[in-house]
Amino acid sequence: xxxxxxxxxxxxxxxxxxxxxxxxxxxxxxxxxxxxxxxxxxxxxxxxxxxxxxxxxxxxxxxxxxxxxxxxxxxxxxxxxxxxxxxxxxxxxxxxxxxxxxxxxxxxxxxxxxxxxxxxxxxxxxxxxxxxxxxxxxxxxxxxxxxxxxxxxxxxxxxxxxxxxxxxxxxxxxxxxxxxxxxxxxxxxxxxxxxxxxxxxxxxxxxxxxxxxxxxxxxxxxxxxxxxxxxxxxxxxxxxxxxxxxxxxxxxxxxxxxxxxxxxxxxxxxxxxxxxxxxxxxxxxxxxxxxxxxxxxxxxxxxxxxxxxxxxxxxxxxxxxxxxxxxxxxxxxxxxxxxxxxxxxxxxxxxxxxxxxxxxxxxxxxxxxxxxxxxxxxxxxxxxxxxxxxxx
Amino acid sequence: xxxxxxxxxxxxxxxxxxxxxxxxxxxxxxxxxxxxxxxxxxxxxxxxxxxxxxxxxxxxxxxxxxxxxxxxxxxxxxxxxxxxxxxxxxxxxxxxxxxxxxxxxxxxxxxxxxxxxxxxxxxxxxxxxxxxxxxxxxxxxxxxxxxxxxxxxxxxxxxxxxxxxxxxxxxxxxxxxxxxxxxxxxxxxxxxxxxxxxxxxxxxxxxxxxxxxxxxxxxxxxxxxxxxxxxxxxxxxxxxxxxxxxxxxxxxxxxxxxxxxxxxxxxxxxxxxxxxxxxxxxxxxxxxxxxxxxxxxxxxxxxxxxxxxxxxxxxxxxxxxxxxxxxxxxxxxxxxxxxxxxxxxxxxxxxxxxxxxxxxxxxxxxxxxxxxxxxxxxxxxxxxxxxxxxxxxxxxxxxxxxxxx
Numbered sequence: 001x002x003x004x005x006x007x008x009x010x011x012x013x014x015x016x017x018x019x020x021x022x023x024x025x026x027x028x029x030x031x032x033x034x035x036x037x038x039x040x041x042x043x044x045x046x047x048x049x050x051x052x053x054x055x056x057x058x059x060x061x062x063x064x065x066x067x068x069x070x071x072x073x074x075x076x077x078x079x080x081x082x083x084x085x086x087x088x089x090x091x092x093x094x095x096x097x098x099x100x101x102x103x104x105x106x107x108x109x110x111x112x113x114x115x116x117x118x119x120x121x122x123x124x125x126x127x128x129x130x131x132x133x134x135x136x137x138x139x140x141x142x143x144x145x146x147x148x149x150x151x152x153x154x155x156x157x158x159x160x161x162x163x164x165x166x167x168x169x170x171x172x173x174x175x176x177x178x179x180x181x182x183x184x185x186x187x188x189x190x191x192x193x194x195x196x197x198x199x200x201x202x203x204x205x206x207x208x209x210x211x212x213x214x215x216x217x218x219x220x221x222x223x224x225x226x227x228x229x230x231x232x233x234x235x236x237x238x239x240x241x242x243x244x245x246x247x248x249x250x251x252x253x254x255x256x257x258x259x260x261x262x263x264x265x266x267x268x269x270x271x272x273x274x275x276x277x278x279x280x281x282x283x284x285x286x287x288x289x290x291x292x293x294x295x296x297x298x299x300x301x302x303x304x305x306x307x308x309x310x311x312x313x314x315x316x317x318x319x320x321x322x323x324x325x326x327x328x329x330x331x332x333x334x335x336x337x338x339x340x341x342x343x344x345x346x347x348x349x350x351x352x353x354x355x356x357x358x359x360x361x362x363x364x365x366x367x368x369x370x371x372x373x374x375x376x377x378x379x380x381x382x383x384x385x386x387x388x389x390x391x392x
Numbered sequence: 393x394x395x396x397x398x399x400x401x402x403x404x405x406x407x408x409x410x411x412x413x414x415x416x417x418x419x420x421x422x423x424x425x426x427x428x429x430x431x432x433x434x435x436x437x438x439x440x441x442x443x444x445x446x447x448x449x450x451x452x453x454x455x456x457x458x459x460x461x462x463x464x465x466x467x468x469x470x471x472x473x474x475x476x477x478x479x480x481x482x483x484x485x486x487x488x489x490x491x492x493x494x495x496x497x498x499x500x501x502x503x504x505x506x507x508x509x510x511x512x513x514x515x516x517x518x519x520x521x522x523x524x525x526x527x528x529x530x531x532x533x534x535x536x537x538x539x540x541x542x543x544x545x546x547x548x549x550x551x552x553x554x555x556x557x558x559x560x561x562x563x564x565x566x567x568x569x570x571x572x573x574x575x576x577x578x579x580x581x582x583x584x585x586x587x588x589x590x591x592x593x594x595x596x597x598x599x600x601x602x603x604x605x606x607x608x609x610x611x612x613x614x615x616x617x618x619x620x621x622x623x624x625x626x627x628x629x630x631x632x633x634x635x636x637x638x639x640x641x642x643x644x645x646x647x648x649x650x651x652x653x654x655x656x657x658x659x660x661x662x663x664x665x666x667x668x669x670x671x672x673x674x675x676x677x678x679x680x681x682x683x684x685x686x687x688x689x690x691x692x693x694x695x696x697x698x699x700x701x702x703x704x705x706x707x708x709x710x711x712x713x714x715x716x717x718x719x720x721x722x723x724x725x726x727x728x729x730x731x732x733x734x735x736x737x738x739x740x741x742x743x744x745x746x747x748x749x750x751x752x753x754x755x756x757x758x759x760x761x762x763x764x765x766x767x768x769x770x771x772x773x774x775x776x777x778x779x780x781x782x783x784x785x786x787x788x789x790x791x792x793x794x795x796x797x
Contacts, residue, residue, distance in 0.1 A: 023671050031416075034664035038657050068558050073455070074482065074550045076595065108453040110632075113645075121453060121646060174452045176628045206456070207628075238556065266423065266657060270664070273419030277668040280412040284675065341646040345455070 006305040010296060014289075014309040015316065021288060025317055027281045031274035032321030032369055033328065035267060036362040040329035042263035043361075044352040046256040049340070050249075052350035056189025057245030060092075060221050061134060064214040064231070067238040071251065072106045072213045073123075073345050079103075081237055082211050090227035092217045094133065101216035102131035105199050107206050108346055109174055114164040120339070122159055123194045123346040124174070126202030134215050135187050143168040143183030148198040151205065154183040158192035158349030162339040166195075177205055190248050193339065193349040215244065251342050271369055278373025282314050286381045293381055294389025303382035310381050314374025315367055322366025329362075330354040395700060402704050406676065413672040414712050420665035421716025421743060422723070424658055428739045429724050431654045444610045445505065446617050447639040448603040451630040454639075457599035458629055465623060466603055471616045473608045474504035479601030481584055483546030483560065485536070492532055494546065494582040496589040496601070499525070505606045508571045509579075515540070515566030524588040526562035529579030533567045540564055544582075553592045560592070605633070662746065670754040673705050677758035684762050685770035698763035705755025706747075713747045 018025050064085050069075035077085075082103040091099045105126040110119030129148070132138055146152035153172065160166045172179045172195075179197070186192060203209060218227060221243070228241040242250075286293070293306055334354040342348035403410050448466060450456035457479065467475050481494040499519040502509075511519075511527065519525050528538055538544060542564045552558050562584055570576035590597055607616050617633035624631045634642075677684070684697055692700075721735045 024675065027668050027671050030667045031664050034660045038660050042653075042657075068547070068549055070549045108455045110451070110453050119453075119642070121455075173630070175450075175456075176626055176630055206452075238552075266427075269419050269423045269426075270661060273416040273423075273661075273665065273668075276412045276415040276419070277664075280409055280416075280668070280672060283408060283412070347646070 003302065003304065006301055007308045010301060010305045011309040011312045014313055017289070018313065018317075021285055024281045024284050028274075028278045028314070028317040028370070028373065029321040029324060031277040032318045032366045033325035035270040035274045035369065036322045036325030036366050037328045038270060038325075039263055039267040039365065040326050040354060040358050040362045041333045041352070042259060042266065043358050044329065044333055044354040045338075046259040046263075047355050047358060048350045048353035049259075049348065050256055051353050052192075052348065053190055053248045053251050053342075054245065056191060056248035057243065058134075058136065058217070059243070059245060060219075061215060061217050061244040062224060062227070062241055063244050063247040064216065064239050064241050065212070067232075067240050069240065071345075072104075073108065075212050076210050077103070077212070077214065077239070078210045081239070082214055084234070084236060085214055085231065085239065086216070088216075088227055088231065090218045090223040090230075092219045094130065098130070099216065100130060100134060101214055102128040102134055103199065103211035103214050104128070104131060105202050105206075105208055105210075106212040107174075107202060107208070109172070109195065111159070111163040111172070111195075112165060113162070120163060121341070121346045122163065124153070124202065125191075125194050125196050126199030127196055128199050131199075131215065134217055135191065137186070137188040139186055141184045141186055143181075146182055146197050149201055151177055151179040151197075151201060152182045153179050153195050153197045154185050155181055156192040156194045156196070156349075157184055157186045158337070158339070159194060159347070160184050161337055162193075162347065162349045175205060190251070190342070190348055193342075193347055251348075255340065255342075267365070271365065275369050275373050278314060278318065278369055279376065281317075282310060282374050282377035283380070285313065286310060286377045289381075290384065290389050293384060294386055294391075297384070297386045298390060307378040307382045310378035311371070311374045314378070315370045318366045318370025318373070319363065321370075322363040325366070326354070326359045326362045330359070395703065398700060399703050399707055402676070402680070402700065403707060405680065409672060409676065410708070413669055413708060414715075416665060416668050417709065417712025418716040418719065420661050421713045421746070422719035423661050423716075424743060424746060425717045425720025425735050425739055426723060426733075427654045427658050427661075428742050429720065429733045429735045431651055432736055432738050433733050444606060444613075445636040446605040446607060446613060446620070446633050447636050448605055448620055448631050448633040449639070450602075451621075451632040454602055457596060457601045458603065458631065460598050460600045462624065462629065462631075463600065463603065466605060466620055469616060469619050469623070471607050471609060471612050472605055474501065474606040476501035476505040476604040477586070477600035477602070478604055479586070479589070479599070480550070481546070481548055481560075481589070482550040483548045485544065485546055490535070492580055492582065494526075494584055496584045496586045498586050499527075499583070502583055505604050508575045509568045510571050511566050511568040515568075518565040519583075519585065522563060522565050523585055523591070524561065524563050525565040525585045527566040527568050527583050528564055529581050530567055530569050530576065531580040532582060533564075535580070538564050538567075540566060551589070551596075552594045554594045556594070560589075562588075604636070662750075666750060666753055669705075669708070669750065670757070673701075673708075673754045674758045674761075676704075677701055677762055681765065681770045684765055685767045688765065688767050688770075694763045694765075697765070698759045701759040701762045702751065702755045705759070706751040709747045709750045709754070713743050717743050 064077075065072060065075035066077055086099045086101045086103070091101050094100050107124045107126075108121050109124045111122045113120050140154070141157060143154070146154050155166045165172070166181060168181055168183060170181050172181065185196065199211070218224065224241065224243060231237055231239050231241055296306065333352040336352040337349065338352070339347045339349040448458070450458050460477065463475055463477060466472060476497055479496040481496050483494050484491070499516070503516055515527065519527050526544065533539070544562045544564060546560050546562060547558055548560060551560070553560065568579060570579050605616070605620070607613060613635055620633045621631050687697055687700075688694070717735065717740065724733045724735055727733055
């Protein structure tokens with residue numbers, strides 16, 4: 001028999017005997033399923049957050065905020081600055097000849113979470129009518145648009161799911177005033193976690209004459225650097241200019257890194273535990289088959305096929321565990337909607353996303369654990385002296 | 393005690409297996425310790441604050457500053473001992489990487505509302521009389537090497553000066569400590585004198601931020617909170633007053649349901665480890681069936697044999713848990729003080745309960761099997777497969793039986 005045939009035969013024989021050693025074999029599967037499941041679930045959280053925030057912007061739009069501000073919340077622009085910025089020649093103009101730029105005011109409000117009396121911070125965004133044209137993905141899911149000059153609010157679909165009391169027709173109280181919820185909207189990305197109203201109404205009610213940021217469409221994405229240089233050089237202004245997609249994508253950085261570190265530590269420790277479990281299983285698998293291995297060796301099978309068969313068993317079982325863990329993570333968490341604190345100090349609603357890449361890396365880790373867990377027992381099996389092995 | 397030798401011999405019958413199982417247990421319990429320590433931080437973090445202080449914020453959001461005119465009105469509420477106002481400054485030092493909070497406050501009122509911060513009288517007087525003065529927590533001062541007289545430039549991402557500059561210079565006039573260990577650990581913040589802050593800022597003059605209310609009788613906190621809120625109802629500055637600990641907790645809760653995530657992970661870890669240890673234990677017992685039968689021949693009762701097996705499982709879990717928790721304690725111990733994650737009593741209690749549950753779950757089935765063991769069958773090598781194994785075999789359509797045959 002050629003070496004390859006030897007390996008194939010001995011491996012098949014080995015795998016066929018797994019049901020005999022079912023319980024110990026399951027140790028590998030369950031242990032690795034735990035590691036991969038937890039790792040994939042944790043990373044799918046940051047993947048989902050990244051997807052939501054990365055999906056917020058249009059490539060030809062920019063966000064202008066106060067220089068040095070970390071987000072829209074800590075940014076304030078006076079009306080004079082806003083008027084000046086809107087006249088920049090790089091900003092596209094609509095059919096009415098007016099600049100496609102919306103000065104927007106962000107106010108943080110507290111909305112209760114279901115079952116808790118402590119509120120969660122939710123952004124209330126006052127937009128100009130042109131602001132809708134700058135959000136091509138915007139559509140009303142329910143109800144109607146707010147009317148300018150009346151204290152009416154439309155609620156993003158993410159916020160409406162995560163927080164209580166945001167149904168159409170309900171009222172919210174801010175600063176002694178009643179605000180009626182008249183609709184639910186969807187706009188993609190981070191905006192879905194917000195409440196929207198008319199900017200001037202918000203300015204009046206919250207006593208805030210200026211705006212937080214300006215969202216503008218530019219004639220061509222390549223104009224961004226010259227526009228930034230021009231606005232920065234203007235002594236009347238103190239602003240930062242960033243692409244809309246970069247502005248929101250940048251907000252997921254800190255949290256994604258934190259989740260990454262957490263997932264890494266948890267997976268590493270669990271992985272160590274699972275590796276010892278795999279070692280245990282494979283050692284007992286080898287010791288259960290000592291006589292069998294001795295017989296094979298006496299018949300003239302080489303050491304390599306024996307090593308290969310043990311490794312094949314370990315890898316197959318761990319792959320099975322990895323697939324099981326990834327499947328569990330997928331069915332339990334994919335699309336699971338949560339919200340957390342974004343960098344703007346307000347809630348970002350997002351869904352866990354178990355992506356194919358995450359599943360792949362989960363399986364890769366499973367194979368890694370299986371390899372480490374199988375190697376030492378496989379070598380021991382190969383080194384067994386034939387006579388001793390035959391005696392059992 | 394006289395059975396210790398037997399338990400020891402049982403565990404070390406197969407050294408490798410015991411060692412590997414133990415290593416898995418250590419990994420599991422160190423993870424359990426770390427995760428639950430994080431959980432402790434989020435669930436009971438603010439316990440040390442007590443209930444002697446309330447925070448009054450705008451009901452819309454704590455980022456919405458309240459006007460200063462409310463201060464005397466709050467002070468006039470019966471049961472209120474002292475009131476301070478506090479505005480988050482949002483300053484960055486140097487490259488802004490080592491973030492620490494700063495609050496612009498009234499120095500005398502800070503002293504009245506936070507007796508837990510300790511500083512000599514001279515420093516307090518300097519803070520009160522220095523317009524651009526700041527006092528710094530001991531930990532922070534040590535971290536950056538600040539001493540009294542230094543100028544600390546902070547770059548605020550919220551507040552600009554009237555002249556347009558975002559860089560504010562603050563003069564260190566004192567370094568404060570905590571009154572006990574809990575408070576000393578948290579002495580890593582900075583208080584700024586509101587006088588220069590309000591005079592120089594470009595917008596928002598006359599706004600206080602939030603109010604910190606110290607009350608004489610902690611038992612009356614709910615009542616006083618509702619009186620304060622009622623006073624401002626239907627005004628344009630409606631308030632929400634809550635205990636300081638609740639206010640802090642609300643901050644943490646903004647991050648999301650961390651407790652749930654942590655408990656889910658702990659559950660997954662626990663289940664995996666339960667399975668792993670359970671299989672190892674039942675294997676160990678099955679291999680020793682003839683030996684157990686010999687013990688029974690020698691006159692050990694059924695219960696004694698069962699106790700022996702349980703004791704073995706318990707010893708394994710206990711040692712694993714102790715070593716794992718030791719790893720977790722060391723790991724949390726070497727974390728810098730910014731991460732006050734500690735394996736406190738609550739974590740140890742959870743670990744202890746886990747040991748008991750784990751021992752029963754993994755030890756009881758083989759222990760009962762050992763108890764049921766009939767000497768004749770056992771010596772003849774007619775061990776019966778465990779119930780779990782039988783069920784699995786049935787599930788797989790008896791393929792195991794065929795293979796055996």
